[in-house]
Amino acid sequence: MSFKPTLVVDQVSKRYHGRSGVQANDRVSLTVPPGQVVGLLGHNGAGKTTLVGQIVGLLRPDSGRISLAGHDAVAHPGLARQLTSVQVQTNCALEGITPRTAIRTIGRIRGGGRAEVRARTDQLIDALDLEPWADRPSEQVSGGVARLTAFGMAAVVPGVLTILDEPTNDVDPVRRRLLWGQIRGLAERGTAVLLITHNVREAEQVVDRLVVLERGQVVAAGDLAELTDQGRIPLEDAYIALCGRPHDQAPPPASDPDSTTDLDRTTDMDHTTDPDRSGADPYHSSAASEEVRS
């Protein structure tokens, strides 16, 4: 059964001008269908957040096309923001506001009705086990609770597309699982979810499909079975083969299934020392770009 994708990113390029002149996105193509969680995997500086900025109209692509529910998101950024809810990577500065009030207010700003938003807020607070902190000012809660609150703000009235940028940063292992359940729940309600992460474990747990971004380019795309050679290769190894890894750091122990595998700590951020990837892995051949399929 095929669905018309909610989000279509087609050959999008974006270069930051200035002294360093970084090519943040280079002909990036991907699709996110309704009811699916698509993971965008890549380490810091890979161009993930730049892509989000272009989808919601904070940045303008140099070239390419972004379509959201059939609308041109580049030409109509205001409409794109109505259709998309975003959990940004940075904090939302919630000082003075309790988690419950924050989630309710953003739900109302996103156009939800009062009763509907109240019910959904209470449901999210319960599902994420936030009740003990729900009515405390946010400056008195931990970073993990603030992060879950930010997820609640994105999920309360999710729109047709929800973008989650590193949603589990600072979240403890127990609540991380609860959060993953809620992300899957969003997809089951028909929302297209773009999950941006550099946490391989998270990608394995939550996503239907995965797009790997490296130095602004899509270097691999597919479902987990495709990317792991039908499960014969651990996803983390496949990822490292695609994106490089440090010369002298061993990957973190994989004994804890909930441990955050922060690839920023385990991969080489100095791209000048990237290993030659051509022919070294079975995924590179499919890496050129994900075809835009409708």
Add this chain to the structure above:
Amino acid sequence: MTTVIRQFGLYLGWQFRRASQIVPLLIVVQVVLAVATVIGYGFLIGDAPAPVSLYLATGASTVSLVSVGLIMTPQTVARQRSEGSFDWVRTLPLPRGVLLAADLALWTALALPGMILGLVTGSVRFQVDLAPAPWLPLVALAVAATAACVGYALACLLHPMAAVMISQVLLFSVLLFSPVSYPAQRLPDWLRQIHHWLPVEAMADLMRSGLLRHDFPVQPRDVAVLALWCLAGAAAAVWALRRRV
């Protein structure tokens, strides 16, 4: 329209809650700045003759309104940009005009206590009988909104650190090198010509006319200059908010 008004109210409430912890401190700083301007100028001038007293008594209110918009607004927006919350707010489905209007309403409200106490202090210190015009609140709102729009646009367009530094230079310029608490005739000709086109002199003149309407008649040129800066400032702020690099 109903949706826009509802969004304005919700976002204003959000911003007010966020600022609630520092609002008392901000108001105290504003009041101290306004009162200190009156008292400090009094020390500088000594026993001021009547015409000078009128300028000193009314100048502090303009300084208070302008300083919130040109100094505190850019500093706050610069901080929000540095911490990332500014970009998050811009992902919300709020028209850019609503974002700006809610912030302006907040900053204008914060400027009012300092303005009022500065006026009271000035009239007592320099024994000036104020004669407020009925349109004074409108001018005060226009002055506060214009200053905040210009400050907002600066903060959106400049690097956050540059915005903070420029805001400090602006405070210095408004306090000492603008014809707010003294007549423009005291300035060198070249600086007077510059102020002829900048908004601060028009702001100060109109506030003075509104407070002492029998002594300082309204100059139509001041109205035109303030209106132009108000519109240009709002347009620049909305453009800066909409801008996609």
